[in-house]
């Protein structure tokens with residue numbers, strides 16, 4: 203799916219789709235929805251923070267996605283802050299795959315803007331065991347491995363347009379981040395206008411944050427090295443059976 207060809211980004215952050223693209227109405231997450239995971243207590247409001255277009259595809263590819271139980275979503279995360287905190291997604295974990303001890307993974311790609319993906323692994327008591335911040339720019343792909351909860355932050359001054367490929371039937375788990383008021387680190391605007399990571403003291407233990415540049419990550423599906431996620435899935439859907 204190509205920004206500028208298959209869809210355009212309006213100043214509001216909403217998308218307009220070209221002919222031949224199947225796209226649902228977006229789900230909207232508003233400030234009131236993210237309150238339980240924010241650094242600061244702020245008054246609820248219906249200010250929109252991000253738009254989620256779930257199940258986008260070209261008409262000609264609809265069956266291919268359906269046959270493989272894979273969904274392609276586009277999310278626009280608006281730029282800005284809530285108090286000092288950069289706008290972010292609520293964040294969630296994925297459930298176990300049926301008859302497996304592994305949870306569903308996911309593949310992300312940045313189409314425009316910048317992202318920080320917080321990837322967090324918890325122990326059985328819900329305390330953080332490992333956390334990394336993956337810095338991603340246009341064209342970068344980020345695989346979310348099984349067992350990692352994830353939060354997306356927009357650290358930039360432009361809307362972040364990102365996409366994901368994911369198994370199409372499961373429901374995400376919101377409890378673990380909600381119970382701890384978010385991931386183990388918050389990303390706040392510092393004095394100099396740059397972002398700072400600040401520890402979330404609702405976790406009893408303390409784990410250093412690992413910074414990772416997205417291009418240094420390994421790619422479990424090698425075809426994504428030369429193709430967008432959309433093109434890669436259409437060219438080689440079998441390569442994405444790791445998502446199921």
Ligand SMILES: O=P(O)(O)OC[C@H]1O[C@H](O)[C@H](O)[C@@H](O)[C@@H]1O
Pocket residue numbers: 231254255256275276277291292293294366368374
């Ligand atoms: O569910 P949230 O934590 O708000 O995160 C938002 C994202 O979640 C999943 O990855 C969905 O497939 C995306 O469509 C959505 O953008």
